[in-house]
Amino acid sequence: MAPRPPSPAAREGVPPETARPATHRAQHQGPRPASDPGNPSWGYRRIHGELAALGIKVAASTVWEILKDADIDPVPGRELQTWPAFLRSQAHPILAADFFETRTLTGARLYVFAVIEHATRRVRILGATAHPTAIWTTQLARNLVMDLQDAGATAKYLIRDRDSRYTAAFDAVFHREGIAIVKTGIKVPRMNAIMERWVRSCRAELLDRTLIVNQAHLLHALREYEAFYNEHRPHRTLRAAAPLRPLPQPIAKPCRIDDLDIRRRDRLGGILHEYRHAA
Known part of the structure; x- marks a missing residue:
């Protein structure tokens, strides 16, 4: 990875008319690194942009092929996946x-x-x-x-x-x-x-x-x-079903609460309660 060139003001023999304007860097930044800032690996787009900043004209596809031939991932972080x-x-x-x-x-x-x-x-x-x-x-x-x-x-x-x-x-x-x-x-x-x-x-x-x-x-x-x-216990992720029990079929005809026959089954002396609709 070539270091960034010094600013035009620090280079000797560079005429003022050839100095790059302040907006030049913003126009040629290229894509951001494929990985986080703490990762030193760069993608081929970033390398291509650094070479262009040095005045080296090379196609991005050429940089990709060089890295690939050297067994270097041209796009590091492409296969990273969040937890x-x-x-x-x-x-x-x-x-x-x-x-x-x-x-x-x-x-x-x-x-x-x-x-x-x-x-x-x-x-x-x-x-x-x-x-x-x-x-x-x-x-x-x-x-x-x-x-x-x-x-x-x-x-x-x-x-x-x-x-x-x-x-x-x-x-x-x-x-x-x-x-x-x-x-x-x-x-x-x-x-x-x-x-x-x-x-x-x-x-x-x-x-x-x-x-x-x-x-x-x-x-x-x-x-x-x-x-x-x-x-029995309903789960929000399963839309109120249980892991081993699907939701029962809804009651076809309308009815009142008083008409329903709800049975309760206690487990462990009443610590757990199961409610079922009697057929």
């Missing part, structure tokens, strides 16, 4: 995983591992333990892969944070199935926002309202909440 755009375009094959902890009545700390599908919002609570060892997490990864195969779900990406509980053996289980591991940034929970939002719902709707006695009681409560979340 929200990646999530929107690849929602169907994306899984998100996370660990979160809770406490029992005795003060014991238990760790829960769950996975959610971005497209369907279906959640899978894979297990809970007081000691999440490498062998335990790897076995949960195998269980998840088998569940996905049984359900006929296709996944290409698994978003997770940089927790030390995710070992190389854990990642290897997904790599063998062609699922790429996407790590979130350090202290950037919004990169795994859908999973984090589900953890918040689980705490607000279940864990903060339940006195957990032990690990068996926690697993029972989580299984009930998983079924409630997947089969």
